[in-house]
Amino acid sequence: xxxxxxxxxxxxxxxxxxxxxxxxxxxxxxxxxxxxxxxxxxxxxxxxxxxxxxxxxxxxxxxxxxxxxxxxxxxxxxxxxxxxxxxxxxxxxxxxxxxxxxxxxxxxxxxxxxxxxxxxxxxxxxxxxxxxxxxxxxxxxxxxxxxxxxxxxxxxxxxxxxxxxxxxxxxxxxxxxxxxxxxxxxxxxxxxxxxxxxxxxxxxxxxxxxxxxxxxxxxxxxxxxxxxxxxxxxxxxxxxxxxxxxxxxxxxxxxxxxxxxxxxxxxxxxxxxxxxxxxxxxxxxxxxxxxxxxx
Amino acid sequence: xxxxxxxxxxxxxxxxxxxxxxxxxxxxxxxxxxxxxxxxxxxxxxxxxxxxxxxxxxxxxxxxxxxxxxxxxxxxxxxxxxxxxxxxxxxxxxxxxxxxxxxxxxxxxxxxxxxxxxxxxxxxxxxxxxxxxxxxxxxxxxxxxxxxxxxxxxxxxxxxxxxxxxxxxxx
Numbered sequence: 001x002x003x004x005x006x007x008x009x010x011x012x013x014x015x016x017x018x019x020x021x022x023x024x025x026x027x028x029x030x031x032x033x034x035x036x037x038x039x040x041x042x043x044x045x046x047x048x049x050x051x052x053x054x055x056x057x058x059x060x061x062x063x064x065x066x067x068x069x070x071x072x073x074x075x076x077x078x079x080x081x082x083x084x085x086x087x088x089x090x091x092x093x094x095x096x097x098x099x100x101x102x103x104x105x106x107x108x109x110x111x112x113x114x115x116x117x118x119x120x121x122x123x124x125x126x127x128x129x130x131x132x133x134x135x136x137x138x139x140x141x142x143x144x145x146x147x148x149x150x151x152x153x154x155x156x157x158x159x160x161x162x163x164x165x166x167x168x169x170x171x172x173x174x175x176x177x178x179x180x181x182x183x184x185x186x187x188x189x190x191x192x193x194x195x196x197x198x199x200x201x202x203x204x205x206x207x208x209x210x211x212x213x214x215x216x217x218x219x220x221x222x223x224x225x226x227x228x229x230x231x232x233x234x235x236x237x238x239x240x241x242x243x244x245x246x247x248x249x250x251x252x253x254x255x256x257x258x259x260x261x262x263x264x265x266x267x268x269x270x271x272x273x274x275x276x277x278x279x280x281x282x283x284x285x286x287x288x289x290x291x292x293x294x295x
Numbered sequence: 296x297x298x299x300x301x302x303x304x305x306x307x308x309x310x311x312x313x314x315x316x317x318x319x320x321x322x323x324x325x326x327x328x329x330x331x332x333x334x335x336x337x338x339x340x341x342x343x344x345x346x347x348x349x350x351x352x353x354x355x356x357x358x359x360x361x362x363x364x365x366x367x368x369x370x371x372x373x374x375x376x377x378x379x380x381x382x383x384x385x386x387x388x389x390x391x392x393x394x395x396x397x398x399x400x401x402x403x404x405x406x407x408x409x410x411x412x413x414x415x416x417x418x419x420x421x422x423x424x425x426x427x428x429x430x431x432x433x434x435x436x437x438x439x440x441x442x443x444x445x446x447x448x449x450x451x452x453x454x455x456x457x458x459x460x461x462x463x464x465x466x
Contacts, residue, residue: 004328004332006326006332008374037326040327047422048423048424049422049423049424054421056327057418059328060331061343062329063328063331063332064331064343065344067332067335067342070336070344071373138371139370139371139372139373140371140372140373140374142353241430286370286371289370289371290376290378291372292439293376293378293392293437293439294375294376294394294399294435295399295401295402295421
């Protein structure tokens with residue numbers, strides 16, 4: 001049995017590297033993300049209600065819905081957790097830094113292995129596909145409806161928006177550079193089912209990706225990525241996001257030199273869990289909205 | 296027994312009791328959702344939504360439609376449930392929802408206390424943001440304010456913009 005939803009939301013941190021990073025990305029969508037933590041607190045902020053009896057009813061219905069496997073919420077949560085394969089030991093070493101002190105990248109170089117472009121492309125595209133599948137599990141649109149997903153991206157707000165911004169920035173721009181979209185498209189075009197199969201995240205989530213064979217799953221991944229490239233490049237251009245602006249913001253909490261960008265990307269990759277963190281918040285919000293409307 | 300050894304023994308005893316105390320506490324702090332967590336996991340899955348609940352996709356056609364001023368954007372469509380955002384000038388001002396109360400008998404039973412009607416159906420105000428009606432003793436229609444400018448009267452107006460007769464004829 002996985003952890004109860006109320007515990008997952010209660011245990012979301014209010015500080016740490018993940019939260020610092022998400023706050024640093026807030027300039028893209030100012031005020032969109034307020035790091036809602038705590039189950040009861042989230043019920044109050046989502047519904048705008050504060051009657052304790054009403055909150056209890058909403059919470060109980062939300063818990064019932066989450067615990068019903070057929071409703072897909074647990075699959076969505078598992079996907080958000082699985083694509084965020086963090087290195088707990090390294091994360092703990094980084095956390096051992098004094099609060100308020102910048103994390104020195106130099107101190108962790110020996111524990112970090114930058115990803116090759118191919119691996120990074122798989123990472124980026126799988127996170128996007130996980131988002132698509134989790135979206136459909138939570139909101140109930142059939143699992144292969146890319147069109148609905150793209151339309152819904154326009155409606156993305158709050159914790160979903162900041163997750164997509166982080167995806168573009170820390171899994172696209174920083175590790176792959178300003179032409180990350182073309183690089184990823186090219187990378188996925190040259191990829192073989194074997195390349196995919198040697199990727200641990202793909203092996204974990206492949207059963208949830210539409211397609212009877214690995215080749216068809218690869219096609220699905222490519223099509224999904226292709227369909228959101230316009231949206232991704234809009235985020236970058238509309239907000240004037242560049243590697244330089246990102247680095248300037250990240251200097252606020254990590255100490256690094258600009259010739260070590262691949263290591264910076266690796267550090268962020270293993271020591272943050274922004275997908276799981278904001279995914280938990282997205283799921284809780286939609287679950288509570290449904291519970292509130294059904295009681 | 297040397298002082299040092301005795302010291303170690305005492306320390307061990309203290310540590311052990313501390314450990315027991317903290318583990319006991321960790322296990323024995325039920326909160327307001329402990330009971331429902333146990334209940335909802337004990338009986339297995341398939342409990343939250345009734346098997347014979349109407350598919351959410353069946354509800355979509357009864358929702359108010361978009362106009363020049365207002366946009367309706369569907370956000371959720373699950374078994375027994377459909378919900379849409381109501382937007383004005385790009386901002387969500389309300390949420391519109393239909394749910395099948397077959398899965399939630401208490402949701403239907405609360406209308407026993409209703410003294411008001413909207414469009415001929417029993418209605419209730421819930422909390423400070425919701426207006427709800429019960430159609431055919433089965434389908435709950437709710438309009439939920441998401442903006443202070445969208446008031447109680449607006450909720451009643453928008454409930455009447457659903458195709459309620461169509462919903463009532465749904466089996």
